Amino acid sequence: MRSLLGFLVRRFGWMLLTLWAVYTVSFILIKLAPGSPFSAERAVTPAIEQQLRARFNLDGPALQQYTDYLWNIFTRGDLGWSLKLEDYSVNQVIAEGFPVSASLAVFALVFAIILGVSAGVISAVYRGTMADLSMMTTAVLGIAIPNFVLASLAILLFVFMIPIFPAAGWGTLRQVALPAFCLGAPVAAYIARLTRAGMLESLNREHVRTAFAKGLSHRTVVLKHVLPGAMLPVVSYLGPATAGVLTGSLVLEKIFALPGMGSHFIYAATQRDTFLATGMVLTYTVLLFTMNTLVDLAYAVIDPRVELE
Amino acid sequence: MTEPQPPHGSPSSSDADRSPSQKLPGSPGGVGTGNPMAESPVDPDHVSRGGRGHAETLTRILEESRGVRGVSLWQDAWRRLKRNRPAMVSLVALILLGITAFLTPLLPLQSPLDKDLDHRRFLPPSTEPVVMGSRAGLKFREASLKAELQAFEAEITEARAAAENSADPEERAKALRRIDNRIAVEHPFNQLWNKLGPVSFAMVRARVALFGDYAFPSLFGTDKLGRDLLARVFWGARVSLIVGIVATLVSLLIGVTYGAISGYFGGMVDAAMMRIVDMLYSIPFIFVVIYLVTFLGEEQVKARLESFGIDQITIFYIIIGAIYWLTMSRVVRGQVLSLRQEQFVEAARTVGASSMRIVFRHLVPNVLGIVIVYLTLTIPAVMLFEAFLSFLGLGVSPPDVSWGLLLNDGVEALSSIKLFWWVVVFPGAALAITLFALNFLGDGLRDALDPKMKNRG
Numbered sequence: 120m121r122s123l124l125g126f127l128v129r130r131f132g133w134m135l136l137t138l139w140a141v142y143t144v145s146f147i148l149i150k151l152a153p154g155s156p157f158s159a160e161r162a163v164t165p166a167i168e169q170q171l172r173a174r175f176n177l178d179g180p181a182l183q184q185y186t187d188y189l190w191n192i193f194t195r196g197d198l199g200w201s202l203k204l205e206d207y208s209v210n211q212v213i214a215e216g217f218p219v220s221a222s223l224a225v226f227a228l229v230f231a232i233i234l235g236v237s238a239g240v241i242s243a244v245y246r247g248t249m250a251d252l253s254m255m256t257t258a259v260l261g262i263a264i265p266n267f268v269l270a271s272l273a274i275l276l277f278v279f280m281i282p283i284f285p286a287a288g289w290g291t292l293r294q295v296a297l298p299a300f301c302l303g304a305p306v307a308a309y310i311a312r313l314t315r316a317g318m319l320e321s322l323n324r325e326h327v328r329t330a331f332a333k334g335l336s337h338r339t340v341v342l343k344h345v346l347p348g349a350m351l352p353v354v355s356y357l358g359p360a361t362a363g364v365l366t367g368s369l370v371l372e373k374i375f376a377l378p379g380m381g382s383h384f385i386y387a388a389t390q391r392d393t394f395l396a397t398g399m400v401l402t403y404t405v406l407l408f409t410m411n412t413l414v415d416l417a418y419a420v421i422d423p424r425v426e427l428e
Numbered sequence: 429m430t431e432p433q434p435p436h437g438s439p440s441s442s443d444a445d446r447s448p449s450q451k452l453p454g455s456p457g458g459v460g461t462g463n464p465m466a467e468s469p470v471d472p473d474h475v476s477r478g479g480r481g482h483a484e485t486l487t488r489i490l491e492e493s494r495g496v497r498g499v500s501l502w503q504d505a506w507r508r509l510k511r512n513r514p515a516m517v518s519l520v521a522l523i524l525l526g527i528t529a530f531l532t533p534l535l536p537l538q539s540p541l542d543k544d545l546d547h548r549r550f551l552p553p554s555t556e557p558v559v560m561g562s563r564a565g566l567k568f569r570e571a572s573l574k575a576e577l578q579a580f581e582a583e584i585t586e587a588r589a590a591a592e593n594s595a596d597p598e599e600r601a602k603a604l605r606r607i608d609n610r611i612a613v614e615h616p617f618n619q620l621w622n623k624l625g626p627v628s629f630a631m632v633r634a635r636v637a638l639f640g641d642y643a644f645p646s647l648f649g650t651d652k653l654g655r656d657l658l659a660r661v662f663w664g665a666r667v668s669l670i671v672g673i674v675a676t677l678v679s680l681l682i683g684v685t686y687g688a689i690s691g692y693f694g695g696m697v698d699a700a701m702m703r704i705v706d707m708l709y710s711i712p713f714i715f716v717v718i719y720l721v722t723f724l725g726e727e728q729v730k731a732r733l734e735s736f737g738i739d740q741i742t743i744f745y746i747i748i749g750a751i752y753w754l755t756m757s758r759v760v761r762g763q764v765l766s767l768r769q770e771q772f773v774e775a776a777r778t779v780g781a782s783s784m785r786i787v788f789r790h791l792v793p794n795v796l797g798i799v800i801v802y803l804t805l806t807i808p809a810v811m812l813f814e815a816f817l818s819f820l821g822l823g824v825s826p827p828d829v830s831w832g833l834l835l836n837d838g839v840e841a842l843s844s845i846k847l848f849w850w851v852v853v854f855p856g857a858a859l860a861i862t863l864f865a866l867n868f869l870g871d872g873l874r875d876a877l878d879p880k881m882k883n884r885g
Contacts, residue, residue: 133706134710137707137711141711141716144716145716148719259864259867260860260864262808262863262867263808263859263860263861263863263864263867264856264859264863265815265816265819265832265835265856265859267816267819267835268835268852268856268859268860270839271838271839271842271852272852272856274842275842275847275849279847362712362714365712365714366714366816369714369820370816370819370820373820374839384718385718385820388718388719388722388822389722389821389822391722396719399715400712400715400716400719403712403715404710404711404712406712407710407712411709411710
């Protein structure tokens with residue numbers, strides 16, 4: 120218990136350090152950029168620009184701005200105001216987009232794990248059969264086809280040709296299904312390959328032979344004795360998988376016109392909405408860090424030999 | 429994936445012909461020697477002192493051992509790779525792809541840029557013959573690229589001769605500049621192709637000489653601006669492949685250097701360097717990159733960078749390379765960590781080789797196997813990332829073409845009511861097949877270079 124607490128505290132410390140580094144780098148980059156965030160719009164009079172700068176706290180010396188922003192985040196969790204979305208604070212934008220992105224990501228991951236693990240188990244157990252071959256070929260295809268191509272083909276197929284899913288919109292399960300499927304497909308393909316490799320390795324272990332020798336049913340052996348061992352690489356892949364899903368959601372939110380964080384992020388980055396973009400990057404960092412920590416914890420739970428460090 | 433691997437030795441037969449300047453072999457000798465006698469030649473003089481029968485046995489063994497060749501890891505791996513059919517098919521396909529991509533300007537393809545909004549928008553794939561330069565809007569003489577090229581070059585030669593003849597040097601410089609401007613705008617190649625380099629320019633010229641006005645029909649159909657998709661897929665392959673390869677090489681350079689240094693020095697240096705990698709791992713890099721790309725894509729920043737001779741595609745390589753080195757550095761570090769206890773490193777240190785020399789001369793060559801495997805797995809990831817960025821409108825920008833950009837166009841066309849399937853299917857298939865082949869090749873290489881499989885299978 121103590122080691123767990125220590126682990127979490129250390130991780131939290133690292134997260135703060137990482138966040139600080141990310142923030143500092145993006146701040147420096149923003150300050151190095153020529154022009155101002157307002158220069159892209161219609162020419163504003165100096166007086167108005169002065170007002171704008173004052174409103175967004177961009178008029179002080181650079182160091183002052185840097186520490187002010189940092190102070191606001193640490194004391195109130197306040198990420199500032201969006202420069203381009205009028206009267207929206209960054210926190211509001213994130214609060215609106217986060218549920219959409221998070222549910223999309225969770226659906227995609229759950230779908231990917233279920234599909235990937237079952238496909239991997241089946242193809243390992245029936246190794247060398249047609250089922251194995253076809254599933255593994257599909258898996259390589261799933262890795263090789265970019266998810267936006269998959270998404271557009273899926274739209275073509277399931278929205279226009281066989282209209283079972285709506286093309287866009289958000290809220291019902293039917294509207295979530297198609298984007299989540301497209302987002303999860305490459306991850307599922309990867310998990311299937313990892314599961315298969317892990318299964319094949321642990322099928323040859325001695326404890327599995329013992330289990331068979333005891334007369335346990337095939338099913339029990341596979342599910343109780345082989346699968347847990349085979350899950351280790353899959354669990355450690357979940358960290359990168361989360362990163363992949365977060366990235367992929369940028370594209371899928373664009374294709375399916377979902378009001379998530381990803382579409383806001385792209386908008387912020389291209390429109391030079393510096394506060395919004397910085398806030399989003401920081402949020403994504405926190406998400407990824409949390410997920411990585413959870414994965415490490417899960418790893419230690421599954422494999423008692425692993426110590427948290 | 430990071431389990432220790434025995435050092436990759438070179439064949440013992442080649443140890444003898446190493447250049448004398450390299451005092452130490454970078455590896456502890458032939459690993460895969462089937463027969464130990466091959467490494468310890470028997471001195472016949474020594475043998476003659478023993479019993480006669482004994483000497484005969486030894487000479488016989490010596491004779492036999494001459495026939496035995498050490499099998500280096502590379503030979504062994506190549507033998508195993510050759511037996512892996514999907515990997516070999518992929519390898520051949522990739523080599524073919526590379527050659528065609530390189531020779532694209534030489535092939536009788538249509539122009540990848542020439543638009544025809546009136547007659548050729550969204551034409552389905554067809555085998556209808558096409559004549560280069562026949563579009564009325566181009567105003568080519570005799571509606572032919574060949575005739576236009578000849579006429580234009582004749583005009584330029586004439587104009588140049590006239591300019592050379594003018595007495596006033598200032599006047600002459602001005603006239604020559606005018607001619608250069610005219611070439612940049614009016615040259616038929618510059619109207620039909622985008623920024624041809626000197627090599628590509630010569631190749632297009634050769635193509636006109638070879639094929640005249642013949643061009644492949646629009647086998648892949650045309651896109652929303654009436655441009656030929658077949659030509660665009662071919663030209664896009666060049667950009668996509670170059671981005672994939674160069675960015676991967678950048679990541680290789682950073683990752684191998686970083687990992688090897690970290691692993692070799694160990695201790696505090698290693699701990700600090702790996703902490704940094706851990707930290708970078710938890711940064712959602714894609715977002716930082718998107719941020720960076722938009723920032724660096726601004727007109728003013730672009731202009732300033734171009735004054736240093738850095739254009740946008742170079743930045744692209746560097747940025748992508750800078751993300752994908754993390755895994756590579758971890759893998760290399762793990763390998764080097766286990767290798768640095770080996771005797772050949774000790775030996776190199778004893779004769780006074782510097783740390784840098786040991787790292788790059790003796791350690792890095794021994795981790796090449798795993799590095800190559802990661803290379804083949806990083807290239808598809810980078811190509812996918814390029815496609816992804818181009819799809820978001822942040823990558824390669826028109827008039828350059830890449831597969832990602834073509835797919836973006838395709839996906840846009842899909843959302844309309846009519847089904848222009850060819851605009852997405854052909855570029856998508858090109859990208860998918862390439863990635864498919866790279867993945868298969870990477871898997872095959874991983875199996876082939878796996879030391880556990882040595883001299884088996």
